[in-house]
Amino acid sequence: xxxRDFLTIGIKSAxxxxxxxxxxxxxxxxxxxxxAILAAGLSDPASQPLFTNIAPNAMSAAFKYVAQNNKLNxxxxxxxxxxxxxxxxGYTQVPTTIWGYGTKELGVxxxxxxxxxxxADDPLEVTWENNLVSAMGxxxxxxxxxxxxxxxxxxxxxxxxxxxxxxxGIPVVPHVHGGLNDSSFDGNPEYxxxxxxxxxxxxxxxxxxxxxxxxxNDVAGMTWYHDHALGITRLxxxxxxxGFLPVRDGADTGAADNxxxxxxxxxxxxxxxxxxxxxxxxxxxxxxxxxxxxYEDFITDEGVILPExxxxxxxxxxxxxxxxxxxxxxxxxxxxxxxxxxxxxxxxVNGCDSRFMRLRLKVISGGAGNPAAIDPASGxxxxxxxxxxxxxxxxxxxxxxxxxxxxxxxxxxxxDFKDVPAGSRVIVExxxxxxxxxxxxPKKGDLFxxxxxxxxxxxxxxxxxxxxxxxxxxYDGYLLGGGVDVGTAVRTRKLxxxxxxxxxxxxxxxxxxxxxxxxxxxxxxxxxxAWHSPITENPxxxxxxxxxxxxxxxxxxPVHVHLVHFEVVDRQAFKADSIEQPxxxxxxxxxxxxxxxxxxxxxQPRGPNVQEETRRDMVTALPxxxxxxxxxxxxxxxxxxxxxxxxxxxHEMMRPLHVGPGPx
Numbered sequence: 001x002x003x004r005d006f007l008t009i010g011i012k013s014a015x016x017x018x019x020x021x022x023x024x025x026x027x028x029x030x031x032x033x034x035x036a037i038l039a040a041g042l043s044d045p046a047s048q049p050l051f052t053n054i055a056p057n058a059m060s061a062a063f064k065y066v067a068q069n070n071k072l073n074x075x076x077x078x079x080x081x082x083x084x085x086x087x088x089x090g091y092t093q094v095p096t097t098i099w100g101y102g103t104k105e106l107g108v109x110x111x112x113x114x115x116x117x118x119x120a121d122d123p124l125e126v127t128w129e130n131n132l133v134s135a136m137g138x139x140x141x142x143x144x145x146x147x148x149x150x151x152x153x154x155x156x157x158x159x160x161x162x163x164x165x166x167x168x169g170i171p172v173v174p175h176v177h178g179g180l181n182d183s184s185f186d187g188n189p190e191y192x193x194x195x196x197x198x199x200x201x202x203x204x205x206x207x208x209x210x211x212x213x214x215x216x217n218d219v220a221g222m223t224w225y226h227d228h229a230l231g232i233t234r235l236x237x238x239x240x241x242x243g244f245l246p247v248r249d250g251a252d253t254g255a256a257d258n259x260x261x262x263x264x265x266x267x268x269x270x271x272x273x274x275x276x277x278x279x280x281x282x283x284x285x286x287x288x289x290x291x292x293x294x295y296e297d298f299i300t301d302e303g304v305i306l307p308e309x310x311x312x313x314x315x316x317x318x319x320x321x322x323x324x325x326x327x328x329x330x331x332x333x334x335x336x337x338x339x340x341x342x343x344x345x346x347x348x349v350n351g352c353d354s355r356f357m358r359l360r361l362k363v364i365s366g367g368a369g370n371p372a373a374i375d376p377a378s379g380x381x382x383x384x385x386x387x388x389x390x391x392x393x394x395x396x397x398x399x400x401x402x403x404x405x406x407x408x409x410x411x412x413x414x415x416d417f418k419d420v421p422a423g424s425r426v427i428v429e430x431x432x433x434x435x436x437x438x439x440x441x442p443k444k445g446d447l448f449x450x451x452x453x454x455x456x457x458x459x460x461x462x463x464x465x466x467x468x469x470x471x472x473x474x475y476d477g478y479l480l481g482g483g484v485d486v487g488t489a490v491r492t493r494k495l496x497x498x499x500x501x502x503x504x505x506x507x508x509x510x511x512x513x514x515x516x517x518x519x520x521x522x523x524x525x526x527x528x529x530a531w532h533s534p535i536t537e538n539p540x541x542x543x544x545x546x547x548x549x550x551x552x553x554x555x556x557x558p559v560h561v562h563l564v565h566f567e568v569v570d571r572q573a574f575k576a577d578s579i580e581q582p583x584x585x586x587x588x589x590x591x592x593x594x595x596x597x598x599x600x601x602x603x604q605p606r607g608p609n610v611q612e613e614t615r616r617d618m619v620t621a622l623p624x625x626x627x628x629x630x631x632x633x634x635x636x637x638x639x640x641x642x643x644x645x646x647x648x649x650x651h652e653m654m655r656p657l658h659v660g661p662g663p664x
Contacts, residue, residue: 040292042285043085043278045325046450048333050374051425051458053084055335058244058270059347064114065103070122072115074101076172076227076241077108077131078141084333085278085326094282097144098240098331099132101174101225110331111272111351112243115211115225119249123213130195132170140169140195145235146288146316150504151651152531152586153231154192157202169195171229172236174209176245177408177560178223178391178617180216183637185209186562189230189654201230203638211245215635217565219482220252221391221615222410224272224349230531234322234353234646238286240331242351244270251481252393256469260480262387263345263414263472269337273405273456274351275324288316312504320507321354321647323434325448329457336425336458338368339417342471344459345387346413350405353646356437356556356620357405357430359456361415367425368460376429376455382419385474388412391565391615393482397474398610402431406558408644409618411611414474420461428456436555439622484615486567486630489546493537496550497557497621497643498528500593502651503585509557509643509653510583514550514596520664527579527595530652532586535664537641537657539633546630551621552578552596557648558620559627562639563659565615566631570605574626601626618644636660 056063065072079102080095087094101112117124132141142165149155149162154171156162171194175187184191184205192201217223223245227236248254256264277285290311311317329335350357361382367373385397390410397414405411420426433442434453494514502508510528519525519534529536539545546569549559576599583593605628612619621627642654658664 045452050334051336075129075131096282110240114244117212123210145286148318150312151231168199175228187228192229220249268345270347272349340463348411360402360429364425368462376427385414389611393480395483397478399476426459492546499553502591503589509648511655528593541660544632549627558644560644561641564631566629568608568612569628572605573602633659
């Protein structure tokens, strides 16, 4: 089965003209996967407990940082965490070495402790410290995962040593995702720093970052923070470098007496959903070498490419995507959370590398605490309310039975457990597959055999109702006062998403333009462009723009734009001719990319999905469609936009943008 088919979306590609561009096949689990797992010493998800261990609540007051005089010191360090994973004996829990955010006094956790900011507060000053060093503090730690130094990554930049990671340590840079950050505090991938700041990125500015204040986010929403170092983001986040950052305002205060009447602590919950693979002994596993489980052959129209042609120097090599077979929520595999019969506010972050989900709630009567009540197929569907997403609330709550959930996206839900019989179990079900998302439900070949990735976590309705605390009363149409209205645009840009190949023949996802433009150096540009090429997106300070994003690939991509919040305007089908052209790589070699010609829009546009009717910084661009977003660029400086499939952004599906005049 081919990894990609450029013809899927009806775009006439260069392959249709008889060219034989190498297209890797999907990293999918074959039906001898169980044997492959055992042979490699990996944890078999079928042997792991489901809905046994309690997930920590990231919105609990006990899990939040407490700033002193609006200042915090946050370290990135290594720790041992018990995820609930059991070893080969089926009951003994095994430890996992992780990287996390935290403090020197309290240690680090996966996910990191929760930062909370109120729009009325003065800016919070955070000093970030890379403490990924040995216990003695004088030796940089090796990465927990294989690092592909053939990519365009932090230490491959001009003037750096691409092979110095053992001596210099792991480069990191924190990004507050969804924050209206000053350019110097945004976590630009080239602002990285190593332990003790021994190596700093070419655009590094300061150890201290500031968030909040009058020119930052001005309404309540849900941001999060995670690592963003160039070409190594997927690995650093996989190791555990991510955490919550909710924003409060005068209405959504988080207190029990908030004027919106929303559930508050302890009835406001926060969960980061991620997927992982583990060894039987507990270590995180990430496939990167020939012979690793789930690496299949790479195929062209002419036949098989030998591993030495696709794995530079024998590996490790980056993946086109990654799909883990264990679901992890707040650092615990398939956890549960015990609830009362009342309304709960549930805020969720999709922290997966590549996994889109479609979430649904299934009730199993009498299932609370029952080890056998683990199959969502045996339950009945219960609706819930969407009250917000990403950077704001909706204008009003909306009743629904399922919702799509893209990597990098946040959902703000209210679940009414009053409608669920006491003693029941509510399983959060995932309807999508273990492969790239194309917009619809998965086919059989898109699923892991005997998979458990069709379930996320469970709520057990078993706690006695605390009558001393009032319940909320959120209903369909309940007014929240959110929504989004960006205003009138002064310019429309035509941008595009492509899939080409790098100098080794590996699939390389790319951003670019869908029209001829001039970059900031005066060069004519059209089509796919790599990260290092001069900037083509240079909006004026204060300008409002519409971006038309043409997806010329076979899969959906979650697009994230730094700095702004945007309005999702609409989506529309299109067709075009896709013309092959070279793409300059970071090392001076060339790969293969494309440009679009003869673009024709088809049919009628359709409006945003219900969870998208908020201030957004994430949008899913579906294959064969143009997705329109509208935003205002109200801070100057250098930012980025990229696909939030982390494996994609690390392999060139990311571009810088600059607001206002240079220097660039």
